[in-house]
Amino acid sequence: xxxxxxxxxxxxxxxxxxxxxxxxxxxxxxxxxxxxxxxxxxxxxxxxxxxxxxxxxxxxxxxxxxxxxxxxxxxxxxxxxxxxxxxxxxxxxxxxxxxxxxxxxxxxxxxxxxxxxxxxxxxxxxxxxxxxxxxxxxxxxxxxxxxxxxxxxxxxxxxxxxxxxxxxxxxxxxxxxxxxxxxxxxxxxxxxxxxxxxxxxxxxxxxxxxxxxxxxxxxxxxxxxxxxxxxxxxxxxxxxxxxxxxxxxxxxxxxxxxxxxxxxxxxxxxxxxxxxxxxxxxxxxxxxxxxxxxxxxxxxxxxxxxxxxxxxxxxxxxxxxxxxxxxxxxxxxxxxxxxxxxxxxxxxxxxxxxxxxxxxxxxxxxxxxxxxxxxxxxxxxxxxxxxxxx
Numbered sequence: 001x002x003x004x005x006x007x008x009x010x011x012x013x014x015x016x017x018x019x020x021x022x023x024x025x026x027x028x029x030x031x032x033x034x035x036x037x038x039x040x041x042x043x044x045x046x047x048x049x050x051x052x053x054x055x056x057x058x059x060x061x062x063x064x065x066x067x068x069x070x071x072x073x074x075x076x077x078x079x080x081x082x083x084x085x086x087x088x089x090x091x092x093x094x095x096x097x098x099x100x101x102x103x104x105x106x107x108x109x110x111x112x113x114x115x116x117x118x119x120x121x122x123x124x125x126x127x128x129x130x131x132x133x134x135x136x137x138x139x140x141x142x143x144x145x146x147x148x149x150x151x152x153x154x155x156x157x158x159x160x161x162x163x164x165x166x167x168x169x170x171x172x173x174x175x176x177x178x179x180x181x182x183x184x185x186x187x188x189x190x191x192x193x194x195x196x197x198x199x200x201x202x203x204x205x206x207x208x209x210x211x212x213x214x215x216x217x218x219x220x221x222x223x224x225x226x227x228x229x230x231x232x233x234x235x236x237x238x239x240x241x242x243x244x245x246x247x248x249x250x251x252x253x254x255x256x257x258x259x260x261x262x263x264x265x266x267x268x269x270x271x272x273x274x275x276x277x278x279x280x281x282x283x284x285x286x287x288x289x290x291x292x293x294x295x296x297x298x299x300x301x302x303x304x305x306x307x308x309x310x311x312x313x314x315x316x317x318x319x320x321x322x323x324x325x326x327x328x329x330x331x332x333x334x335x336x337x338x339x340x341x342x343x344x345x346x347x348x349x350x351x352x353x354x355x356x357x358x359x360x361x362x363x364x365x366x367x368x369x370x371x372x373x374x375x376x377x378x379x380x381x382x383x384x385x386x387x388x389x390x
Contacts, residue, residue: 126155257276278348
């Protein structure tokens with residue numbers, strides 16, 4: 001009997017399977033919390049902040065209505081800002097630094113995707129799935145929201161009940177999702193095509209020899225990846241230049257936001273200013289960033305380097321001077337995080353108070369200056385981090 005026949009037989013014998021040793025911890029960002037849980041399963045326990053920092057994805061991107069991207073045809077949202085660059089992919093730096101191979105599979109059929117998922121689960125291989133969170137049974141939204149860039153972990157199923165067991169960011173314990181809705185979540189084609197999940201699943205495998213680079217050296221690589229995102233971006237709307245562009249665009253909001261549009265969520269008419277004043281705080285504070293456009297997570301990452309032995313002991317241990325650079329950077333990212341939150345709160349409070357007239361009750365020059373202040377602080381921060389040589 002070959003392995004495939006054996007797995008089919010085992011599946012028929014057991015309609016329920018849960019990976020017993022997999023643990024989920026509450027997190028703040030869907031990707032990094034999923035990675036953290038997977039890393040612990042593969043015997044690399046760490047904080048979510050460390051998992052985030054090791055992947056080196058911190059950055060900044062600004063896209064306004066003048067940008068054209070595949071899969072955004074007909075989109076009604078003219079502005080997006082993001083505090084990270086890159087997403088989960090087989091080239092994950094964190095995985096490479098831990099001697100882990102990250103495998104991605106995508107399927108055209110939701111049924112085929114589920115069949116392949118169960119094969120791996122029966123081998124006690126947990127999975128990360130990309131899904132449209134609209135279909136997750138336990139999500140409770142005031143408004144229906146389709147977002148296909150959400151990540152969860154899949155750890156088991158009970159076909160007799162028609163449910164799957166998943167771990168998800170801020171939810172304690174494992175959540176139950178109907179198999180029907182999970183298939184819909186994995187194959188959703190709502191929203192721009194670059195956010196379509198395409199039945200993607202990710203699995204991990206440790207190197208057979210168990211080897212991986214010294215973690216102290218790996219942390220330096222991860223820091224320099226984030227430094228490059230900010231100081232040497234591949235696109236002019238990313239990094240420090242992206243922050244400059246964003247600050248300049250704010251000065252034009254009195255013209256570009258002065259119109260009425262339909263909300264993509266409830267199809268009601270709002271001023272474009274109100275819609276963006278409600279969306280931007282979400283990008284910065286609320287939608288899985290950990291607050292302050294991922295700066296709070298990165299601050300915790302730097303604090304962990306400073307206060308624990310992770311970089312102070314073992315091969316390639318850091319010098320006191322290098323740890324000192326991190327200590328100097330912590331107040332800088334603290335200031336940046338505080339200002340990001342201040343900016344978000346101004347927009348949120350103004351929208352809540354003045355609704356469609358919110359644009360008339362903000363000082364655009366002050367808002368622009370606040371973003372320029374963040375840009376200047378972050379330039380000092382990342383030029384300081386540039387001093388940490390690989």
